[in-house]
Amino acid sequence: MRPSVFSLSAVSLGLAFLYGPIVLLILYSFNDSRLVTVWSGFSLRWYRALLQDRQMLDAVWTTARVGVLSATLSTILGTLAAVALVRAGRFRGRTGLAGMIYATLVMPEVILGLSLLLLFVAVDVARGFWTVTLAHTTLTLAYATVVVQARLSGFDRSLEEAAQDLGAPPWRAFLTVTLPNIAPAVAAAWILAFTLSLDDLVIASFTSGPGATTLPMRLYSQVRLGVNPEINAISTLLIGLVTTGVIAAWLVQRRRRA
Amino acid sequence: MRRDRSRLAAILPGLWLAAFFAFPFVLVLKLSLSDTALSVPPYTPQIDWSRLNAFIAGLDVETYARLVADRLYLDAWVSSLRIAGTATLLLLLIGYPMAYGIARCAPPARHALVMAVVLPFWTSFLIRIYAWIAILKPAGLLNAALAKLGLPAVNLLNTEAAVILGLVYAYLPFMVLPLYAVLERQDGRLVEAARDLGSPPFRAFWTVTFPLSLPGVAAGALLCFIPMAGEFVVPDLLGGSETLMLGRVIWTEFFANRDWPAASAVAVALLATLLAPILLFERQQAKVLR
Known part of the structure; x- marks a missing residue:
């Protein structure tokens, strides 16, 4: 199967479309004008301005805290x-659980945001750091589930059963056999949630x-x-950070698989 | 016995989603049936479970009547569906050849290309849409480039076309991935068999490859269409004040007009519209994972 001229140009045009605006954005972060x-001319003045922008730096710090906490929870x-979805077979509430998870994936964010806000108002909690964290946990929970689910359904269950036959209690078999095996997916889920x-x-x-x-x-x-x-400038820094993280995660996962 | 244990794992995430995902919808529905009031929070009744009868008697459809009477909401509904629908079609037209091309490559290149398609998704949505403002604005990069070529300037920013462009741009990875997943798994020998039997390449594609990839087409289309119909960031940044979309109407009612019941009623209308696609998507996902 050799790729045809048609498929090659479709792929390269598509990638150019995806990356063009990002490249321009990065380029102009170094523009003096x-x-x-x-x-x-080349200049780092916007990066210097960024370092003096107290409000921006506060926002970065808030986002980092919300991200780490909500990603861990989710x-x-x-x-x-x-x-539960991969292992437990059919159980009462399975359809409900799966339904809520897939619905979160496609639910317009405006609806999720509004409904969570009404919840926080109804139970009368002050809105701030914790409410955003809870909301983000709810949003990212579904994505984390899907990532781990994909890996878990490909995992050979007999390994865990062997551990249990050798006398390990189920939770211990899970922690010592299954969890290390699905660890790359769990890490990927965390990064995605973050x-x-x-x-x-x-x-x-x-x-x-x-x-907040x-x-x-x-x-x-x-x-x-x-x-x-x-x-x-701040977008460039973010893109650099995320790109490095994702490529690193990908390389780690690839080495494990090889 | 072992099965019972793993079932227990469902309890925590199930309770979490019931409390923070399902239950809040009840509140939205409830609020959409309440009167507007000038207070903080700006609506009248809090939930009082003990007096259910009074509560039901207190419901009124005034907000909905208001929405139906005002053309703005109907227009926003129509244009949300039109814009999301057009963008979905364009996404299929652009995403399908890309996914097909990637699936045709040798495995190492394939993985790198999938990675390249996914990577922009990991960088901020807001930033990627912001990047288009600099390109599309009247004194932006696009018009500078057109001027160099001696072509007339175009004014795209704050038009529906810009919104569709932004949506296609932002959601392309979500279209390519499910299509690729289906095309990559396809048995190449099926097409070879069609070719051996004398079918020209396009016909082999149209009668074998494409029909087999329909689950991917459906998954990609639903995965893009549903959130796009309620999208806020893209119409807000690229659409200007002219482009009405429901996501934006909810935002404006809530933040600018502080009319919470109206925001809730629009949210209920949006959700009701998307219910069928969402259920379809769920069936699709359940099938894929089984």
Whole structure:
């Protein structure tokens, strides 16, 4: 099966479409001029401006905390859900659980955000760091489940059964045999959950309160004012960070498989 | 015995989703049936479970009547579906050849290409849409490039076309991946057999490859269409004030007009519209994983 000229050009055009805008964005973060269309020389001034932007740095810190906490919670819950869905066969509530998980994947964020906000208002909790974290855990739980589920359903169960036959209690067989085997998927689920949390504007806007402005919320209020090279600078840093992380995770997973 | 244990793992995530995903929808529905009031929070009744009868008697459809009477909401509903539908078709037209091309490559290149398609998805959605503002705005990069070529300038920013472009751009990985998953698994010998029997390449594709890839087409289309219909960021940043979409209407009712019942009623309408596609998507996923 050799790729034809048609498929090669479809793939390369598609990738050019995907990467073109990102490359331009990165390029113009090093532009000395404030104008997008005028290139007036290489400069790091927007990065320097960024370092002095107290509000932006606060937002980065908030986002990082929300991301780490919600990703950890949702990975734990998602792994549990995956275990139940793959292992437990048919049980009462399975359809409900699976239904809620797949519905989260496609649910428009505006609806999720609004409904969670109403919940927080109904139980009368102050909105802020914790409510965003809870909301993000709910959003990313479904993605974490799907990632772990894919790996778990390919895992040979007889290994765990062997451990149990040798006298290990089920929880111990799971922790010492199964978990190390699905660890790359659990790590991938965590990274995915973290990235989604890092990325979310809509749900955070609904569920956050004063003092817990996340980075996308901050970026959004800046973007509304127009194109600003400082946003290009922080975007470039984010893209660099995420790209490095994802490629590293991919290489680790590949080496394991090989 | 062993089965019973793994069943227990469902308890925590199940309770979590019931409390933070399913139950809040009840509140949205409830609020959409309440009166608007100028207070914080800006709506009248809190939930009082002890007086269920009074509660039911207190429900009224005033908010919905208001929505039906105002053309704005109907227009937003129609254009949400039109925009998401157009974008889904374009995504199929662009995503299918890409997925097909990738599935045709040798395995090492294939993995790298899948990675390359997925990578932009990991970088911020907001940032990727923001990047298009610099390209599309009147004094932006696109018009600068057109001027160099001696072509007339185009004004795309704040149009429906820009919204569709942004949606296609942002959701392309979600279209390519399910299509690729189906095409990659396909047995290449089936096409070879068709070719050996004298079928020209396109016909072999149209009668063998394409029908077999329909589950992927359905999965990709649903995975993109449903969230796109309620999308907020893309119409807000690229669509200007002219482009009405339901996601944006909910946002405006909530944050700008502080009309929570209206925001809830629009959310209920959106959800009701998407219910059938969501159920289809769920059936599809359940089938794929079995």
